[in-house]
Amino acid sequence: MSNLFTISPSPHFKSKTTTSSLMFGVLIALAPAFLFSLYFFGIGALITTLVSVVSCVLFEYLITKYFLKQKPHVCDGSAILTGVLLAFNLPSNISPFIVIFGALIAIGIAKMCFGGLGCNLFNPALVARVFLLISFPVQMTTWPVPIESRTSYLDAVTGATPMALIKGGQKAGDITTIANLPSFNEMFLGSIGGSLGEVAAIALILGGVYMIIRKIITWHIPVTIIATVFIFGGLCWLINPVSYINPIYHILGGGLLLGAIFMATDYVTSPMSNFGKIIFGVGIGIITIIIRNWGSYPEGMSFAILIMNAFVPIINRKFKPTRFGAKK
Amino acid sequence: MKFQTFQIGGIHPEGCKISSNQPIEIMPIPEMVYIPCAQHIGKPAEVIVQKGDKVKVGQLIAKASGFVSANIHSSVSGTVTAIGPIPDLSGVAKNGITIKVEGDEWLETIDRSDTLLTNVDDIKPEDIIKLVSDAGIVGMGGATFPAHVKFSIPLEKKAEALIINGVECEPYLTADHRVMLEKGEQLLVGVQLIKKAIKTDIAYIGIEANKPDAIELLTDLSRKYQGIVVVPLALKYPQGSEKQLIKSIMNREVPSTKLPIDVGAVVSNAGTAVAVYEAVMKHKPLIERVVTVTGNSVEKPSNFLVRIGTPVKYLIEKVGGLPEDTGKVISGGPMMGKAATNIEFPVAKGTSGVLIMPDEISHRKEPTPCIRCGKCVDACPMGLEPYLLSVYSNKKMWDEAEEHYIYDCIECGCCVFSCPANRPLLDYMRLGKSTVMGIIRSRKK
Numbered sequence: 001m002s003n004l005f006t007i008s009p010s011p012h013f014k015s016k017t018t019t020s021s022l023m024f025g026v027l028i029a030l031a032p033a034f035l036f037s038l039y040f041f042g043i044g045a046l047i048t049t050l051v052s053v054v055s056c057v058l059f060e061y062l063i064t065k066y067f068l069k070q071k072p073h074v075c076d077g078s079a080i081l082t083g084v085l086l087a088f089n090l091p092s093n094i095s096p097f098i099v100i101f102g103a104l105i106a107i108g109i110a111k112m113c114f115g116g117l118g119c120n121l122f123n124p125a126l127v128a129r130v131f132l133l134i135s136f137p138v139q140m141t142t143w144p145v146p147i148e149s150r151t152s153y154l155d156a157v158t159g160a161t162p163m164a165l166i167k168g169g170q171k172a173g174d175i176t177t178i179a180n181l182p183s184f185n186e187m188f189l190g191s192i193g194g195s196l197g198e199v200a201a202i203a204l205i206l207g208g209v210y211m212i213i214r215k216i217i218t219w220h221i222p223v224t225i226i227a228t229v230f231i232f233g234g235l236c237w238l239i240n241p242v243s244y245i246n247p248i249y250h251i252l253g254g255g256l257l258l259g260a261i262f263m264a265t266d267y268v269t270s271p272m273s274n275f276g277k278i279i280f281g282v283g284i285g286i287i288t289i290i291i292r293n294w295g296s297y298p299e300g301m302s303f304a305i306l307i308m309n310a311f312v313p314i315i316n317r318k319f320k321p322t323r324f325g326a327k328k
Numbered sequence: 329m330k331f332q333t334f335q336i337g338g339i340h341p342e343g344c345k346i347s348s349n350q351p352i353e354i355m356p357i358p359e360m361v362y363i364p365c366a367q368h369i370g371k372p373a374e375v376i377v378q379k380g381d382k383v384k385v386g387q388l389i390a391k392a393s394g395f396v397s398a399n400i401h402s403s404v405s406g407t408v409t410a411i412g413p414i415p416d417l418s419g420v421a422k423n424g425i426t427i428k429v430e431g432d433e434w435l436e437t438i439d440r441s442d443t444l445l446t447n448v449d450d451i452k453p454e455d456i457i458k459l460v461s462d463a464g465i466v467g468m469g470g471a472t473f474p475a476h477v478k479f480s481i482p483l484e485k486k487a488e489a490l491i492i493n494g495v496e497c498e499p500y501l502t503a504d505h506r507v508m509l510e511k512g513e514q515l516l517v518g519v520q521l522i523k524k525a526i527k528t529d530i531a532y533i534g535i536e537a538n539k540p541d542a543i544e545l546l547t548d549l550s551r552k553y554q555g556i557v558v559v560p561l562a563l564k565y566p567q568g569s570e571k572q573l574i575k576s577i578m579n580r581e582v583p584s585t586k587l588p589i590d591v592g593a594v595v596s597n598a599g600t601a602v603a604v605y606e607a608v609m610k611h612k613p614l615i616e617r618v619v620t621v622t623g624n625s626v627e628k629p630s631n632f633l634v635r636i637g638t639p640v641k642y643l644i645e646k647v648g649g650l651p652e653d654t655g656k657v658i659s660g661g662p663m664m665g666k667a668a669t670n671i672e673f674p675v676a677k678g679t680s681g682v683l684i685m686p687d688e689i690s691h692r693k694e695p696t697p698c699i700r701c702g703k704c705v706d707a708c709p710m711g712l713e714p715y716l717l718s719v720y721s722n723k724k725m726w727d728e729a730e731e732h733y734i735y736d737c738i739e740c741g742c743c744v745f746s747c748p749a750n751r752p753l754l755d756y757m758r759l760g761k762s763t764v765m766g767i768i769r770s771r772k773k
Contacts, residue, residue, distance in 0.1 A: 005655065005657050005667065005668065005669060005670075005690075006655050006656045006667065006690040006691055007656070007667040007669055009754065010660075010665055010666065010667075010741055010754070011664065011744050011745055011754070012656060012658055012665065012683075013341055013499060013663055013741075013745060014744070014745055014750070015341070015745055015746055015748075017703075017746070018693075018748050018749075018750070019696055019699055019749050021748070022699075022701065022748050076696065078699075116697065117696075117697045118697040118698045118699045118749075119697070218706070267699045267700050267701040267702070268700050271702075272705045272715065273702070273705055273713075274706075320711075321336075321712075321713065323584070323710065323711035323712065323733060323736070324336050324709060324710045324711045325571065325581045325582050325583045325584045325586070325710075325736070326584065326711070327583055
C-alpha cells in the first residue's frame with residue numbers, strides 16, 4: 001500500500017453510464033430492426049450494413065489520426081452507430097461504392113469538419129443520406145421488394161414504397177384509387193419496400209421502448225414527432241381524404257419511426273432541455289407532413305430533421321430547463 | 329406508504345449503507361486530541377486557554393468571536409500542550425488546540441445521567457438560544473452553520489415550520505440513521521426545544537425511504553408529542569439538500585439567492601436536534617458526535633460516538649485498519665465529501681463520516697468530448713445547465729455564467745455523477761460560482 005492518497009474535488013461517486021455504453025445501448029436497440037431487415041432483404045441488407053459500418057469506422061480512424069493528428073477513439077461506438085444508421089437509411093440493393101462515398105460524407109464532412117464527436121450541427125447519417133439522394137437519385141429510390149429479393153443483392157427485384165405510391169396517387173389527383181397499397185398489418189411488420197432499416201414498425205418501436213426504459217433517451221422527441229404527425233396529418237386527411245392519406249400511413253410508412261426514434265434523438269443534434277425537445281419534435285412533425293403532402297419528394301423525414309437540427313442552437317438558447325426557485 | 333419528493337432533477341446513486349445495522353459504539357478516548365478553532369462557517373473561535381492550562385471535559389476553550397461564530401469546548405480532560413498548527417485534511421496545518429489527555433474528568437454542571445428529561449414548558453425561547461449558543465452547537469449535517477444564528481429569527485420574518493433533516497441521502501453514511509434509531513426520544517425533545525426557540529407549532533421530520541425502521545420508530549414516538557409529523561421521503565439524491573427538502577415537505581421553493589426562512593422554514597439536522605436536547609436539558613456542550621467509518625474494503629464498517637478532536641486514524645484502526653487497497657480517504661460522503669491527504673486530521677463538529685475508497689474507484693477517468701446528451705441538465709436539481717456553465721467558467725465568460733444563474737449551484741455533484749463523458753463539470757462550475765459571487769459582492773460595495 002502506498003501512503004499517498006488520491007485527492008480530487010467531490011463527487012467521488014459516478015454512475016456507470018459512459019459514452020460508449022450509451023452508444024452500444026442504441027446499437028442493441030437497433031438490433032431488432034436489423035434482424036427484420038435481414039429477414040426481408042437478406043444478403044443485401046447484410047452487405048450494405050457491413051460496408052457502411054466498416055467504412056465509417058475506418059474514415060473516423062484515418063481522419064482523426066492523419067488529418068487531425070489526435071488519438072483516435074473509435075471505441076466509443078459513435079462511428080459504428082453512424083454507420084448502422086446510414087445503412088438503415090439506404091436501399092439494400094445499393095452499390096457498395098455509393099455506401100462508401102456516403103460514409104465519407106457522413107464522417108468526413110458532417111462530423112469531422114465540424115470538430116468531431118459532440119460538435120456537429122447536423123446528424124451525420126442524414127447529411128450523407130440527403131447528399132446521396134441528390135447525387136444518386138435513381139439508385140437511392142430503387143427499392144427492392146421484401147422477401148423476394150432476399151437472396152439477390154444488386155440485381156434485386158424492385159418495387160415502389162408505400163410513400164412513393166401515395167405521392168403517385170397525389171400527383172394523379174386521387175389517392176383513394178391507388179392499387180397495391182400495403183395493409184397496416186404489412187406496414188407494421190415491415191413487409192413493404194423501403195430503406196433497409198425503416199420497414200418494420202414493430203422492431204423500431206421495440207427499440208424505442210428499450211431506449212426509454214434504459215434511460216438512453218427520453219420520450220419527448222419520439223412521442224411529440226409521432227403525435228404531431230398524427231394530429232397534423234390527420235387534420236389534412238379529415239379535410240380532404242382524396243388528396244391526403246390517413247395519418248396512420250404517415251406514421252408507419254417511410255422513415256418516420258426510424259427518424260423519430262433513432263435519428264432525431266441523436267444527442268449531439270437535438271436540444272438539451274425537455275421543453276426544447278418538445279419544440280424540436282413538433283417542428284419535425286410539421287415539416288415532415290408539409291413535405292409529404294405538398295412537396296415533390298415522397299419522403300420528408302430526413303429533410304425535416306436536418307432543418308430542425310439547424311434550429312437546435314436557437315432552441316437551446318430560448319428554451320431553458322425549469323429552474324428551481326425561479327422568480328414567478 | 330406515500331413518499332414525497334422534489335420534482336426537478338435528482339439522481340439515484342447506489343445506497344451502499346453497509347454500516348446501517350451497526351449500533352453506535354463509544355470510541356475510547358485517544359492520548360491526544362487536536363481541536364480546530366474553525367469548525368463552523370463564520371469567524372474562527374478565539375482561544376481563551378494557554379499552554380499548560382488544565383482543562384476539564386466541557387470547559388470552554390475557545391470563544392465565539394462574533395455573532396456568526398461558535399464556542400468550542402474541550403472534549404477531554406488534561407493539559408493544553410500547544411496552541412497553534414494542527415493537522416488538517418487538506419494537508420495545510422490549521423490553527424487549533426492540542427490537549428494531552430489525563431483521565432476523564434467532566435465539568436460538574438453537566439448532567440451525565442441517562443434519564444430522559446421531557447419537560448420543556450418552563451424554558452423560555454431566549455434561554456434555549458442562549459444555551460445553544462453557549463454549547464457551541466453548529467449544523468451537524470456538514471454545513472456547520474452556527475445553530476443559534478439559524479434559530480434567531482429576524483424580527484420581520486416568521487418561522488412557519490421546523491424541518492428536521494433525517495434524510496441522509498449521501499451514500500454510505502449512516503450516522504443520522506443510527507442517531508434517529510438510538511436517540512429517538514432525545515431527538516424529539518430537541519425538536520420541541522427548537523420549535524419553541526423559533527416560535528413555531530409544527531415540525532416535520534423528513535426521512536428517506538431507505539430507513540423504514542427509523543420512519544416507523546419516530547412515527548411511533550412522535551404520537552406522544554404535539555405537532556411533530558414524520559414525513560417519509562422518496563429515495564432520490566439530493567433529498568437532504570435544504571432547498572430540495574423544503575420543496576419535498578412543504579411544497580415551497582426557496583427563491584434564488586434567498587434563505588429558507590424567506591419561505592417560513594427552518595431546517596435543522598437530526599444530529600443537531602439531539603445536540604440541542606443535550607445542551608439545553610443536560611447542559612452538555614457539543615463535545616462529541618456520531619461518525620460513520622465505512623468503505624467497501626473496510627473490515628468492520630461502524631458508527632462511533634467520537635470526542636471532537638480525535639484523530640481519524642484512531643477510528644480507522646478501530647474498524648480494522650486501513651485496507652490494503654485504499655486509494656482515497658473521504659471526510660463525509662462520496663457525493664459532497666472532501667478527499668483527505670492524510671489520516672491524522674481530527675474529527676470536527678461537521679464530520680459525519682469517514683469513507684475509505686478502494687484504489688480502483690478512486691481515480692477520475694479521462695474526460696471525453698461532451699456529446700450533448702443533456703443528462704447533466706436532467707440531473708441538476710436546481711434546473712441549471714451544467715454543460716453550458718462549465719464552458720462559460722472555463723472560458724472565463726463570467727457575465728454569461730451569471731445570466732445563467734451559476735450562483736444557484738448547490739455543488740451536489742449530480743451533473744458529474746451522471747455525465748457519461750466523465751467531464752469535470754463541477755470543478756469548472758465551482759470556479760465560476762466563486763468568481764461570479766465575488767463579482768456580485770464587489771458590485772454591491
